[in-house]
Amino acid sequence: MPLDLLELSTQVRQMGELLAHRRADEQRRLRLLDGMLADYQDRWQELAELAETVPRARRSADGSLDERIPSPARPATYTAMATDGAEIDPDRHGGSGEFYLINVGRARIPYGQPSATSS
Numbered sequence: 001m002p003l004d005l006l007e008l009s010t011q012v013r014q015m016g017e018l019l020a021h022r023r024a025d026e027q028r029r030l031r032l033l034d035g036m037l038a039d040y041q042d043r044w045q046e047l048a049e050l051a052e053t054v055p056r057a058r059r060s061a062d063g064s065l066d067e068r069i070p071s072p073a074r075p076a077t078y079t080a081m082a083t084d085g086a087e088i089d090p091d092r093h094g095g096s097g098e099f100y101l102i103n104v105g106r107a108r109i110p111y112g113q114p115s116a117t118s119s
Contacts, residue, residue: 041066077112 040047085104 037066075112077110079108079110079113081109082107 083106
């Protein structure tokens, strides 16, 4: 069956409109969440108490919501290993186009050691 360019261009335009709508909705939600974070940054104990009332919730709060905790010191030598082989959506919150990529691979990267390899 030949490719119907007119139908394809209509679908691409519709996808662009959908993406613009999703992006605007994402921005609206981010503004809402930023406002909520600001409202609750000094009320973390209240949120911790509320979380304890939720069945099966195992949550804890140790400080304000905007607290930053420094990373521990990096060891002199270590090996980072990763693998991937799943459906990948570029935006896990659903704000992107409807397409998928299957990627299977692995990597082993020794830091502070003589060589790095990947495959």
